[in-house]
Amino acid sequence: MLSVSEAQSIVLADVVPGSEEPVSLDRALGKTLRQEIVSPSEIPRFHKALMDGFAIRAADFSSGIAEFRVLEMVVAGAPSNCDVNEGECVQIMTGAPLPSGADVVIPVEQSVLSDDRSSVRLSGGPAPSGTNVMPRGTLMRSGETLLEPGCEIRPQEIALLAECGYAEVRVSAAPMVAILATGDELVSAGERPRPGQIVNTNAPMLSAQVARSGGVPHSLGIARDQRDHLTDLVRAGLEHDFLILSGGVSAGERDLVPSVLTECGVTKKFHKINMKPGKPLWYGIRTSHSGKNTYVFGTPGNPVSGMVCFELFIRPALRRFLGLKPDRIPTISVPLSQPHVARGGRPTYHPARLLWEEKGASVEPVPWKGSSDLRATTLANCLICFPAGDRTFEFGQCVEVLPWNGTCFETA
Ligand code: AMP
Ligand code: MG
Numbered sequence: 001m002l003s004v005s006e007a008q009s010i011v012l013a014d015v016v017p018g019s020e021e022p023v024s025l026d027r028a029l030g031k032t033l034r035q036e037i038v039s040p041s042e043i044p045r046f047h048k049a050l051m052d053g054f055a056i057r058a059a060d061f062s063s064g065i066a067e068f069r070v071l072e073m074v075v076a077g078a079p080s081n082c083d084v085n086e087g088e089c090v091q092i093m094t095g096a097p098l099p100s101g102a103d104v105v106i107p108v109e110q111s112v113l114s115d116d117r118s119s120v121r122l123s124g125g126p127a128p129s130g131t132n133v134m135p136r137g138t139l140m141r142s143g144e145t146l147l148e149p150g151c152e153i154r155p156q157e158i159a160l161l162a163e164c165g166y167a168e169v170r171v172s173a174a175p176m177v178a179i180l181a182t183g184d185e186l187v188s189a190g191e192r193p194r195p196g197q198i199v200n201t202n203a204p205m206l207s208a209q210v211a212r213s214g215g216v217p218h219s220l221g222i223a224r225d226q227r228d229h230l231t232d233l234v235r236a237g238l239e240h241d242f243l244i245l246s247g248g249v250s251a252g253e254r255d256l257v258p259s260v261l262t263e264c265g266v267t268k269k270f271h272k273i274n275m276k277p278g279k280p281l282w283y284g285i286r287t288s289h290s291g292k293n294t295y296v297f298g299t300p301g302n303p304v305s306g307m308v309c310f311e312l313f314i315r316p317a318l319r320r321f322l323g324l325k326p327d328r329i330p331t332i333s334v335p336l337s338q339p340h341v342a343r344g345g346r347p348t349y350h351p352a353r354l355l356w357e358e359k360g361a362s363v364e365p366v367p368w369k370g371s372s373d374l375r376a377t378t379l380a381n382c383l384i385c386f387p388a389g390d391r392t393f394e395f396g397q398c399v400e401v402l403p404w405n406g407t408c409f410e411t412a
Contacts, residue, residue, distance in 0.1 A: 001274040004312055004347065007283070008328060010269050011313055014285050015295060017323040018241060019173045025161055028153045030214065031171035032322040037147040040165055042137030046079070046097035051132040054089040054111055054120055055102035062126035069119055074099065089120060098133055105132035150325035172322040177215040178237035179206050182223045182230060182248040182257060183301060201374060202246035202306050206299070209310045212405055213318045215242070225254040234264050238286055238294045241321065244314060247301030249280045257298045258282055266296045274388075276346040277305035277371035281313065295321075302371035308349045308383065311404060319406075330411040331385060333398045337362035340393045342386035351380035354401060363401050380404070 002010075020034040049055065056068055068089035074080040076095035084090055084101035092098070092105060110124040140146060146160060153161075153171065161169055186200040187193050200222055207217035220237055223230040225248065237243035248257035249271070262268060266284040273281050282298030297314055299306040320327040334354060342348060352365045365384055368376040385400040386393075393399060403409065 001272055001279075002270055004273060004275050007270055007273050007281075008313060008316060011283060011295070011317050012320055012327055014269070014293070015317050015320040016293065017172070018175055018321045020170045021173045022168050023171050024168050025158055025166065028158060028161070028169055028171060029155070031153050032214065032324040033147055033151050033153055033157070033169060034149050034172055034323055035170045036145060036149055037161065037164060037166070037169075039140040039142055039144045039146055042142050043140040043163065044134055044136060044138065047136050048134045049092045049094055049096050049098055049105045049132065050134055051105050051107045052094050053092060053105045053107040053109075053132065054122060055084060055092045055098050055105050056089045056122070057084060057086065057102060058104045058127055058129040058131070060086055061104070061106070061122065066123065066125075067119055067121055070113070070117060071099075089122075091120075103129045103133065107132065148325075150323050152324060172214075172324070175215045175241040175318055175321045176218060177210045177242040177244060177318075178218050178220055178240040179203050179210070179244050179246075180220045180223055180233050180237050181246045182225065184225045184254070186222045186247075188222065201303050202299070202301065205303060205307060206244050206246065206310060209307070209315070210242075210244070210318070213315050214322055214324070215318050225256060227256055227260060230256055230260045231264060234260055238264060238266070238288075238296075240294060242314070242317070243294055243296045244310075245296070245298045246306055247299075249282045249298040249300055251280075261296060261298065266294075274346050275308075275312075276344055276348045277302060278309040278312070278349070279346065280305075281309045283313065300371070303374045304351070304368075304377060305371045307377060311383065311402065312349070315406060326408070329402065329406065329408050331400045331402045332409055332411070334361050334363040334401045335396045335398050336393055337364040337395070339395050340365050340386075341391075342393060343390045344386075345388055347388050348386045349383040349402070350386055351376045352382050352384040352401065353380055354382045354403065363399060 071082040071090050073091040074096045075093045079097045080090050080099035082099045084099050090099045104127045106122045112121045181200045181203040185197050187197050203219050210217040220233050223233045248255045266286040268284045271282045280300045284296045286294045299309045316327045350365050351368050352363050354363050366376050366379040383402045
């Protein structure tokens with residue numbers, strides 16, 4: 001059976017980044033940047049005062065001059081046209097351009113203005129050239145690369161783009177993702193299940209996971225375990241960039257998904273992975289006559305299995321489609337906050353809580369009754385990946401943790 005990382009590699013080798021589109025800066029939050037951003041100018045664009053005070057020549061101060069003639073007052077946004085010569089100064093505000101000739105700003109706290117404001121007495125000198133001044137180009141050089149394609153646009157990127165003069169940027173278009181639940185036993189949320197029926201939890205869950213990953217979910221409803229009905233809905237789903245099915249991929253009599261997908265022209269890439277939960281996952285690709293790909297995931301019906309399969313395979317695929325880097329979210333190594341006995345013949349993804357405490361991060365497996373135990377996932381914010389085999393993990397022992405919801409910590 002394929003390992004998780006082998007299966008991930010197969011998926012990621014298939015997925016090609018989707019199309020780009022321009023968006024205005026006020027709609028760019030959370031999108032994936034698709035262009036390189038270079039600084040159009042030196043930032044700051046001028047030598048900038050870092051304090052409210054008086055701009056003078058450092059040499060004057062060190063030669064012992066204390067009384068300076070005030071030429072004018074400049075405020076931020078209004079440059080001075082004065083030339084500061086020996087014994088002269090310009091009263092200046094934080095952020096304002098330094099007048100020519102001056103090379104230091106003496107803070108207002110070190111000054112006493114004359115009553116008519118025509119002169120000022122400065123104390124606390126000397127001050128080396130450059131004191132309280134940020135030289136032009138300190139923060140960014142003209143032509144320097146500031147942002148690479150593939151970064152997520154957060155508030156700080158929006159600010160930097162604005163700084164560089166961008167009102168619009170090129171970002172990834174959101175993938176269109178069809179979601180199809182399968183099963184004769186399913187009723188929609190809000191309907192009362194009759195004996196033997198259960199509520200379709202997976203379609204709303206997968207839709208929410210897709211939306212959180214930058215995709216646009218489109219629920220196709222519930223396909224009954226009948227070949228014709230399932231076929232019609234699969235055909236509709238294949239019009240999208242991704243099709244995610246839930247249920248019907250195991251070995252049961254009514255598990256029609258693999259055969260219907262194949263009949264609909266989807267090429268199987270793998271079925272079954274060495275993991276728990278989520279073993280029955282099916283993945284394939286369909287390329288239309290026009291050359292457009294649809295990536296198809298048949299996820300197992302048990303809700304936690306579906307959720308884990310999404311995190312491990314579908315999220316990286318969506319990230320690759322978006323051009324978002326990295327596509328595979330790296331796991332982190334975190335000490336256990338309690339001993340844990342792991343059992344089973346397959347690597348197990350156990351819902352857990354990653355905690356930030358004063359003494360550092362730790363992780364705690366939540367009580368979990370298996371692949372239908374949705375409640376456990378609401379107590380969790382990550383998965384611990386326990387390797388196959390029966391093993392006791394001690395308090396403080398480091399385990400591999402996969403954060404959820406696309407939380408991506410920098411790794412060295
Ligand atoms: P299946 O993979 O179709 O054999 O389903 C495995 C288990 O998951 C069965 O107990 C199903 O009732 C349950 N299940 C299947 N689909 C869903 C769904 N959309 N929502 C909640 N549970 C489901
Ligand atoms: Mg079923």
